[in-house]
Structures are given as structure tokens and as C-alpha cells.
Amino acid sequence: MAKQRMNDFRELKCEFLGKTVILGILFFIICCQLIARPKKNLHSVKNAVDAEHPFANSTVVGINGFLRVDGAQLVNQQGKPVALHGVSYGWHNFWPRFYNPSTVKWLKENWHVSIVRAAIGVEPKGGYIDNPQGALQAAEAIIKGAIDNGIYVIVDWHSHNINLDSAKQFFTYIAKKYHSFPNIIYEVFNEPDYESWPEVKQYAEQIIEVIREYDPQNVILVGCPRWDQMINLPAQDPITGYSNLMYTLHYYAATHKGELRERASKAIAKGLPVFISESAGMEASGDGKIDYRQWHKWIKWADKRKISWIIWSISDKDETCSMLKKSANSMGGWSQNDLKASGIHTKILLKKY
Template sequence: MTEHTSSTRRQFLRTTAGAGLLAAGGGLVGSASAAEGIPTPWLHRGEGSDSNLIKDPEGNPVTLRGVNIADPARLDDNDMRYHVTATKVTRWALDESEGWYNRIVRIPCQPGDILGQGHGGVAPGEMTASDVETYVEDHLRPVVDLCGEQGAYCIVDYHRHQDSQLLYTDETLSDEVHMFWEVMAEEFAADSHVLFEVYNEPIAPYPGHNTWGGGVDVANPDSEEAEQTWLTWREAAQPWVDTIREHAPKNPIIIGSPRWTQWTWWADEHEFSGDNLAYAGHVYAHAGLRPLSEYFGKPAENVPVFMTEFGYDDEGQDFLKGTTSNEGEGFVDFFETHPHVHWQVWCFDPRWEPAMFDEDQGEWTLRGGEDFHGELFKAYLAEKRADRLPLPDSTPTTSTPPDTPDLDPVGGTVPQDLDGDGLHEDLNANGKLDFPDVNALFQHTDQSAVEDYPAAYDFSGDGVVDSQDVLALFERV
């Protein structure tokens, strides 16, 4: 960074901290304005010299900047006395009329909240697939859909971080992570605005775990012990990545690392296998993770990096305590010199520290000044509101749709083509693709009404209509 850029950045920080630039105050309460938003086409990782970039379908580099919210089930729980709902908070976070320009919202999905037990940790194995499905229907799906409607991406995040004795190599934990992603990946596989974060903060094993001082010094990330820790983590987590990809072929996947996702340094040295992979970093006021350019900038030279948690305040544990002129300036300088690093500041909430807000009976007031980071990052989001955004996807869904003659009724109804691609997926003609359509194709595959018009029902693309087309249609539902 040039001296001119650094000077400008420091002036921006001083103005923000001293004058409360774009501070929200209590104006969030009752706000329901729709955000203008951005296009949310499918994103993909670049190749070759661009392998550290996330791109839109036109090949333009994209950087996603935004916030974390609290777990939707917690926000929706009246017993927690938030006096809000998850969808209301999401609308606030995406409300451009109030000066919020979040282009992505990270959504922590915490087993304790999924089970209705709040912040308290629950042991692996207590959460079932049925619990996750109910959580999706009641709490998560409305927030994800709202992000899409408001023109924002979102990250669905498996959020464990409390139990420092829980090993990421634990078999029961592994079963839970597989189960979680079998439900989640299949649920959101068709949503172009959804990214997945495999595991919020895996902790141990790492060298020196349970020793005084927290174990191996992260200031020496290139040690042999640290490298072996990353390899152990990769061995444990690769099957989870594979499970997501099996159920969701296109959504980008973000991968954390041991010791509370602090060892991003190794991401480009020993990559995971798979397509559209990125890597997470978490850092607050940790002195041992400075300079940021070393611990997170070094891997970002070769792989996409998402800083999915960062921030500071003057409360709580020592590693959270920082200042705008020190930690705040450091974060902004890092993002200025690494414009391709994506970031989601923690936390658009009055309770999950470091919190961006104070709260009184549902009225949220943005914190700022020297000790809190809410005003700073609201202002920085506004400054970057038009920077490195995706363009609408101009790629046609297919080439020229195949010509199909007037079709014969199938089961008494003439099937309909819902998206103009020549394939008639709406077999019962009720205006949508659903499981009765799959059943109708299964029941009539070997009948002339289907066999005589293969171009209309060749969902597998192999030139014939058979059981593979039934399966391909089922996967579209």
C-alpha cells in the first residue's frame, strides 16, 4: 500500500470513530424497507493464476462483504427476549434505506439452538435429522429465502465452537456433521445465493492442546507440528466436504481449520480435494495472529479466503479487546491491500460478542467510537457497496431448446415446460415441479405418451427415456 492510500485510510477511520459516520442509532426499530440488493448468480472459483478468486458467470472477480447474524432459532425464541425475529433482523441488515449494504449474511446454525437449548453446548449425537429438518422449515429457510429476495448471498454455517475438549476426529461428531450436511446441502442445492461453511471452529487436536498457554505458538505456523495438525484436520474433514458436494454440486464450500479456524496459513500448502472450495479465517484482537498479511494474506495469494469472523470491543475476554485506531485500522488496511478477501464481520447482534449493537426492549443502537466496531464497518460496507459485485448471469439456461410437437396427455394431463428448455417437467400441469410429477413419469415411462416424445422427457440427456430420467427429474425437485 502506498503512503497516500494509508493516509487516506487512517483519515477514514478517524472520521468514522470521531463523528459516528453513518451511525444507525435506534432507527432500526420498525424498519421494513426492502433492499435494492445485487444479482446473485452462481459463483465459481477461478482457475490457474486466478485460483484465489471467486467469479461470477461472466468471469468477473467478486468479493462478498457483510455480517454475521445470530442463530435464527435464537432470534425467533420468545424466551430469549430478543423482542425481534430472525427475518426482521435480516431485513434490517439488508435495508439500504438505513445505510446497510451487506452483500452477504452469514447464518450460524448451532446444535444447541437447533435443539432449543440456546447457547449451551450439546453433545454430538443428540441432534437428529428430524431436528435439523424442523429447524430448516421453522427458522432457516425463511431467512435464506429473504436473502435471495432482497438480493444478497448467505452462508449456511455448521456452528460448533464451545467445547474445547471435543475432538474433530471424534466419530460421533463426524456422524453428526455428515447428517447435518446431508439435510442442508440437499435443501439448498438449487439456491445460487447460498454458500456452505463446513464447520465453524474445529478446535482440537492440535499440538499442546490442554497445556498452559493454549499449546503450540500460532506465531510459528510453518512448524512441522502445525503442518501435521493441518493434515490431520484435512483427513477428518474431507469426507464432510465430499458429502456436501454429493448433494450440492454447485454451491461454493468454505472450509475452516483447527484451533478455532486460526490456521488458515496452511490452506494453500495442502488443499482439500474438490471444486469451488474456499477457506475461512477467524481473528479478533489476537496479538499472535498479526500481521494479518502473513496469517491470512499469504494463503489468499493462491486460494479464496473468507474472513467469516472478526471484530473487537472493550469487553469480555482479552482476545476480543481492541480499538478502532489499532485493530479497526488493521482490519481495514488488510482488506484494502487484499481486495479479493471476502469478509463477514461479527456480529449484527447486541449479545454475541463482539456485538455491533446495544439493545433495549428490541431497540438496537449501533456501537462505535474507539472501543466498538459497529459504526466503522457499517461505514466501510457503504464505501464498498459497488465494489467487485457480480453481474447478472447472461448465460442461457440451454442452447436452442429442442423442438417438441404437441404432446399427448400423460395420465390425463398434457405436461408443461416450465422454463422453456424443451423438457416438460410439469407432468400434472399444476404450474410447479413437485413429487407427483416424478411419480407420473415413473408410472408412464414405458407408455407411448412418453416413449413417442423422447425429447420432451430426456432429463438425463442420454437420448432415451428410461428410469434414469425418472431419477434425474427426482433430483430436480
Template structure:
């Protein structure tokens, strides 16, 4: 075995579950000579090359990790202990920071929620994980409704964190009830605001019909292929829930990944509600496809919500334990194994 070196990263960041005090998050990573270690140590600044996500050396990679639930509801599940477990026990490459806009989220207190995102970015960075900044618009489904808010938010995020090499910006979670041309127009207005402050971070663009590339409304990837967003270093998002979304979704994802850059920024092993029975057989078909084509993925969600799609049993947060499997639901056990897989 090659000699190793140990590096300790320390950052002072407010624990989002603690409204009173700042805490110092210190994480130790052992790096094998030759470049492994934390995901960010191993891969550095990400970029889109052709239809794949690549690391700083231009090598195609696949990231695997978890999404938070809404920050307005489950911040207590995002603390020093839980994120330590995600980075070191789960061996997650990436944390998706899901900030709802409506539903008691950003719209209700822009300063508070922007600061929560800042803190979670710092906590992910301290642990050597990548972070997706998820503008979690959901209802209304027209991204233009929140365009002004999105410009304000992403301008600040990009300005503060443009020196980091571990971010991705997801600018529209699940557009619905609108045409691809509307989503494309939204991207054309928002992306330049980000690029003024951060020219390098990959940007993830939501697709039509709840980020299904239009599948749930009888369409497919052709509308994006025929009329792509006019910008560089971008990817298109695809979401699925295995107990609800069968071969039509699976086949579309397979085709699309050969034609456009695709990132699965949200999926579940259960129904589209994030609840109900798991379909692990269908889920494994998706996992195998994404491994084969190096499609990066993030699972929904890292919380103790009562629904079957939340990985922890109710009452686990904030005290845990978060490592191991003792407090995991069946979907949590299943997905942890696949995040950890070599």
C-alpha cells in the same frame, strides 16, 4: 444515468423470531440497466477461480456482511425488520447463518434448528443477499465428533436449496485441538455428501487452531498449501479479532491469500472473546488488506448481546430500530460504515 427497472421479490418464510405465524417478506430492489441491483442480481452464482472468489462471469469480487449470533440465543434479532435493514440500510452482501451444534443448538433439537436455517436462507434470498450456512462447531473442537450430524444436516440443506445461486456452505467453524490432517479427512468425508445434492455451491473449510491457519499454535498456511483438500470449488476460512491478533495474523492472511482461496468468515474489532476494547486502527489495517486482495469478509455479530462485538445495544431486539446508528454500539457504527462503503 442509465434507465432503471424495479423488481419485487416475494417469499413466504417463517420469521425466526415469531413462533406462531408465517410472514411474507417483500423487498424491492432497483436495478440499473447493465446488471447492478441486489448483490445476487449483480453477481449470480459464485465460484472459486484460482485463489479468488468470482461471480458468474468469472470476475473477482469481494463480499462484505454480517454474521448472526447463535440461533438458540438471538433468533429475536433476525426478523423481517432487522433483515430488511441489513439488506437495504447496511447494504450487506451476505448473511452468515451461525447455527451452533452444541451449547443448546442443533444437537438439542435437529429438526427445529434445521428449519430455522431453512427459513433464514429464504429470508436472505428474498432480499437478494448471499447466505453462508455455518456449521458452528466450537466445543469440542474436533469436527469428527459431529461428522454424522453434519452429513444429515448438509444433505438436507443441499437437497432443498440446490436450485439457489446465493449460498456458501461453511462446514466447520473453528476446529481446535486437532491436526490439519484430521480436518482434511473430515472435509473428504463430508464434501461428497454435499456434492451428491449440490454440485455448484462453494464450500468453506475451517482451518486449524480456531480457523487461524494454525497461527495461534505457531504454524501458518504452509500446511494447507502442502496438503490441500482434494476437492474443487472450495475456500479456506480465516478468523481474527483485531484487539488480540496483531501482525503475525495480518501477515499470514496476506501471504495465504496469494497462495490459497481464503474467506474471512468471522472477525471482530475487539478481543478474541468478542468483548473488551476495540482496536479500530488494527481493524482498518485488516480492512485495507482485504479490500486490496478482494478477500470477502463477515463480521461477528448482528445481535444485541451485551458484549462489545454485538453491533446493537442491549434491548434493541426484536423491535429495533435496526436502520441508522441510534441503537449501535461503537463497533456497530464502525462496521456498518465499512459494510456500506463503495
């Protein structure tokens, strides 16, 4: 009897140990699943963030982040000098067919642009004053394309005259909606023509104040008199009290040569941050022959100083500076046969970077 009890005890003990081992294995498996599950969830969250904000990955904006101005130099989020290279769209109210995210994607992937410029017309028919909603839709189409593709975008108030109230409305909307995106650069006055620097400065200060109410950090570009030629004037009397400001220089290489480069070099030597927000190889009229020699001198001059440059323009007007022919598809996908001489050479220049 005692022997039988001993055998029964041994059987129970073995059964207990067996169940304990099984439970232990199950417990181990469950723990492993619980440990693994958060990693999967975190990965999913990261993917969701990347999907919503493409600048979170290894794009141009993902690498450089929010830009700022250090002395006379544009720098990235690590404080390293950065120069951006890209193209400007033509006036939105004259060439709206190219104002869509697909052309931005094409320019980024095929032309290697790191920045595009949305030239939002103000005064002509169909411009912001005539059709504010249409202007905002055009601007936001290019902004969306830039954000989706991780490149920078200049939101350009493309006017030759001071339109203070309209500019305030426009930049209030843009800054309020897009202040959290590092892609955005504001250009508050495309090309002042006959306004004096004190007039341009006073206007710019008011627009900067409007932008900074919502966007404390993205870079703001300020124009200067005589179609952004008199870069020496803001160098003598710059805007103070705000950070991350730069001043725009425009050149057309067949017209503007060594004299303008010398003027700009002196302004930079005084500490003025310069951004070439519009340029091209032909005459200042936008027409005439391309002066490739002078154009290359300008590119070399800018690259030596790590100055960003934009080339004009993505449009199909019958003039030299319009890069596209009438055959160019509104959504991108342009072949060599769709490009005019300026477009072909611009693409060559951009693909070096």
C-alpha cells in the same frame, strides 16, 4: 333497363368494396391483438419468475449469480473478481429473536450488506444436536431473507468440535433443498480448536462429498486449526478433487495483527483461496477495547486482495463484539441508539461498498 342494371351493379360493387375494407380493418385489428398478446403473456411470465426467484433481477445475486473459485480468487458468473461484505448473526440458540427475514431485509437496505451468515449452534443447549428442527428453522429463516432480498448467505455449522454424523444430516437437508439457489455458501466447520489439520481435512472431505451429491457448484468454506488461525496448514496440504472450495480465516483485530496477516498473505501467494467468515475489532475473547487502527489495517489488507469479510455479531450480549443493545427490536429498524460501538463502526464500514 340496362342502365338500371348498371346502377345496381355499381351499388353492389360499392357495397362489396365497403364491406371488404371494413373486414380488412377488423382483420388488421385482430392480428395486432394477437401479436401483442404473447408479449403481454411473456412479460407476465417474467414477472412471475422474478417474484418467485428475486435473484433474477438486479440485486447483488442477480448481478453476480452463481459464484465460483478461480485460482485464489472468488469470482462471479462472468468470471470477474468479487468480494462480499456483511455480518454474522450470533449463535442461533442464544439469540433466536434476530433470526427472521425482516432483520435480513433491514441489514441489506440500511447497512448495505451483500451477505449474511447464519451461525447455527451445534453442541450447546438448544443447538442442532439438542433441537435439530429448531436449528433448521433458524437457518431457513435467514436463507429465506437472503433469497427474498437477493443477497448471499453463509450457512455456518457453528461448532468447535467434529460432529460428523450430525453435520452430514444437516448439510444433506440444506444442499438437497437449496442447491438451485446461487445465494447459498456452505461453511462446514466454524472454528476447529485443537483438532489437527489431517483430522479437519478428513472431516471436511466427507461433508463436501455429502454436499456435492446434491449441489455441484455453490461455494464451500473449510475451517482450519486453532480457531481458523493456522491458514498455512491447508496451503501446504489443500483438499483436492473438488472445485469451488475456500478456506476460512478469522481475526479479532486487537489480538491478531501483522503476524496473522503475513501468514495469510503467504498462504494466498501459494494459491489458497481465503474467505474471512468471521472478524471484529476487539480482542479474541469478543470483549475488551476495540483497536480501530488494526481493524482498519485488516480491512485495507482484505480489500487490496478482494477478500470477502464478515463481522461478528448480530446479538445483544453484554460484550464488545455484540453489535446491538437490549433495546434493539427483534425485527430490525434499529436506530443509532440501539447500536453499540462495534455495531456503529461496522455499519460505517459496510456503507462504503
